[in-house]
Amino acid sequence: MGPVQIVPPAQLFEIIDGGAELFLQYSFVALYTVELHNGAGDTLGLEIYRHADPLSAFGVYYRENDSCVESLNLFEKSCTGEHALTFRQGELYGKVLSHAERARAASPGLAAALARKLPSAQSSFPQFGAFPGEGLVAESQRYYPANYLGLKAMGPVFAARYRGATEGTAFYVPAGTPGRADSLVLALKAVYEGSAVKSFAQGSAGTLLHVEDLFEGHIVVRASGSILAGFISREESPGADALITAIIAAAR
DSSP, X not given: OOOOEEEOGGGHHHHSTTTHHHHHHTTEEEEEEEEEEOTTSOEEEEEEEEESSHHHHHHHHHHHSTTOOOOOTTSSEEEEOSSEEEEEETTEEEEEEOOSHHHHHHHHHHHHHHHHHSOOOOOOOGGGGGSOSTTBOTTOOEEESSOBXXXXXXXXXXXXXXXXXXXXXXXXXXXXXXXXXXXXXXXXXXXXXXXXXXXXXXXXXXXXXXXXXXXXXXXXXXXXXXXXXXXXXXXXXXXXXXXXXXXXHHHO
């Protein structure tokens, strides 16, 4: 086993230049990295990213493993890729890195040993309880601290995918104040100003906006009180308004 290197936020760009910004968005605290060697000459790299809270580790785990399915029943979540076994445990996000075939075969054993040493964790995120269960895609919940839909101020965002009669991605922002929720809708309207804006209204039902984007498709958002909620779909979805209304009611 080589020496353990501890990397603070200020030095993360030196270690993973080009990828550090993602981790820093998610309340990154420190990276612990070490190389492990066995008697056969195989080398495994271990990287453990500590974040300020389990929600941040949850968010960054899925940003890097969006479509990966569970592979080991050792951690809260884990995923096996071609060159890395990744996992999430509490506020930790880790990677067991391997390049040679023999080293890859040793990854699950190392992961099992590591899981025995890490504190157990059963993280729960009540923010996702605002999403109605009908049509909700399992394991599709995501967390974005900011910079959603191209707006740096758009966050924190909780999102989930839906299939069936209403197909697309629902999301909401607990904006904190009614003024901030309204301002986020107006900022989004400014981004899509012009022919992309299909409708906009302000009234007793809140601030409503519907835009059609070439890449995202239809984006429908509503600010009501301190909550902004929306729905993104390739085609117009007749069930979007009802879903947004339900999310706003549950998120308050």
